[in-house]
Amino acid sequence: GAGVSQSPSNKVTEKGKDVELRCDPISGHTALYWYRQSLGQGLEFLIYFQGNSAPDKSGLPSDRFSAERTGGSVSTLTIQRTQQEDSAVYLCASSQAVLALRAQYFGPGTRLTVL
Amino acid sequence: GESVGLHLPTLSVQEGDNSIINCAYSNSASDYFIWYKQESGKGPQFIIDIRSNMDKRQGQRVTVLLNKTVKHLSLQIAATQPGDSAVYFCADLSYGQNFVFGPGTRLSVLP
Numbered sequence: 001g002a003g004v005s006q007s008p009s010n011k012v013t014e015k016g017k018d019v020e021l022r023c024d025p026i027s028g029h030t031a032l033y034w035y036r037q038s039l040g041q042g043l044e045f046l047i048y049f050q051g052n053s054a055p056d057k058s059g060l061p062s063d064r065f066s067a068e069r070t071g072g073s074v075s076t077l078t079i080q081r082t083q084q085e086d087s088a089v090y091l092c093a094s095s096q097a098v099l100a101l102r103a104q105y106f107g108p109g110t111r112l113t114v115l
Numbered sequence: 116g117e118s119v120g121l122h123l124p125t126l127s128v129q130e131g132d133n134s135i136i137n138c139a140y141s142n143s144a145s146d147y148f149i150w151y152k153q154e155s156g157k158g159p160q161f162i163i164d165i166r167s168n169m170d171k172r173q174g175q176r177v178t179v180l181l182n183k184t185v186k187h188l189s190l191q192i193a194a195t196q197p198g199d200s201a202v203y204f205c206a207d208l209s210y211g212q213n214f215v216f217g218p219g220t221r222l223s224v225l226p
Contacts, residue, residue, distance in 0.1 A: 004158070035216075040123050042204055042216035043159070059213060091158055106158030 002026075004107035006092050012113045013082055021077040021110045025094030032075050033095075033104070034067055038088040046090075049075065082114045123202060125221045134192040136220045138205035143186065145207035145215075150179060150190045153219070154201045162190070162203075192222075200224045 005024045013019050025032050034046040045059040049069040060066070064082075069075040079086055089109040128134045140148070146167040151159035165172045165179045165188075172179050178191040188205050204219035 040218065042218040043206070043214070044216075045213045048213070056213070093158070104161065106160070108156065108158050 004092055004094050004105050006090075006107040006110050008110060009108065010111045010113075012115065014115050015084060016081055018078065018080045019082055019112065021079075021090050021112070023075045023077070023092030023094075023107060025073065025075070025092070026105055027073075029094035029096055029105075030072065031095045031104075032069055033093040034075070034077050035091045035093065036061075036088045037091055037109070043091065046077070079112075082112075084114045087112055087114045123219050123221045125223060127223045127225055128195050129225050130197060131194055134190075134195045134199070134222055136190045136192075136203045136222065138188040138190075138217045138220075140186050140188060140205070140207040140215070140217070142207060142209055142215065143183075144209040145186075147208040148179070148181060148188050149206045149208075149214075150177075150188075150203060151206065151216075152199075152201045152203055159204070195222075195224050197224050197226070 004026055007022045011019055030051045033048040035043040036046055037043050047055055047057050047060055047067045049055045064080045067075060067077045089111050091106055091109045093104045093106045095104040149164045150162040152162050153159045163174045163177050163179050165181050167183060170181050176193045180189045190203060192199055200223055202219040202221050204217045206214045206216045208214050
């Protein structure tokens with residue numbers, strides 16, 4: 001596709017269950033970012049991947065959150081034992097390089113609701 | 116960016132008027148700033164950026180002003196149109212750090 005895609009677009013889960021959110025970046029983009037956007041709040045940085053380098057996990061809010069990026073392309077954000085406060089829109093973005101800040105393209109997001 | 120709680124500030128303007136959206140940042144070491152537009156149900160879209168060695172930058176119908184003395188950023192939209200209705204938020208970045216995003220301002224364009 002021409003842009004960043006994310007799936008699912010909506011996810012409703014029960015407290016305590018695990019969820020996986022997927023991001024397909026733009027082909028050729030080496031940098032991939034995950035953000036969280038809670039209602040009425042700005043974007044909260046979670047993690048970014050740059051090529052084959054170790055990811056910057058400094059934004060992950062707890063050890064229940066993890067992410068991986070396979071083959072330098074698709075990324076999966078996993079939230080274990082979900083809590084109600086995890087409810088938010090999870091956004092993925094990609095760019096050609098970390099410093100190519102102008103070219104950070106965002107996906108439409110996955111809206112996660114934890115009941 | 117700064118957190119202003121659960122309710123986004125809202126700016127309502129008449130179609131055709133100019134809009135000014137403001138943003139305060141807290142990191143005096145920030146050297147790069149971006150304005151994003153986010154329409155309902157979509158991801159943020161880049162509008163315009165500015166580096167700390169500048170105090171003004173113009174795009175098509177948009178102008179960003181940077182005041183480093185008071186750590187303030189503004190986005191001016193000329194001749195606001197209905198399609199400009201969205202949430203606008205700023206992001207700042209300092210070398211070696213991650214983006215910090217403001218909570219956003221909702222712009223409503225009145226007919």
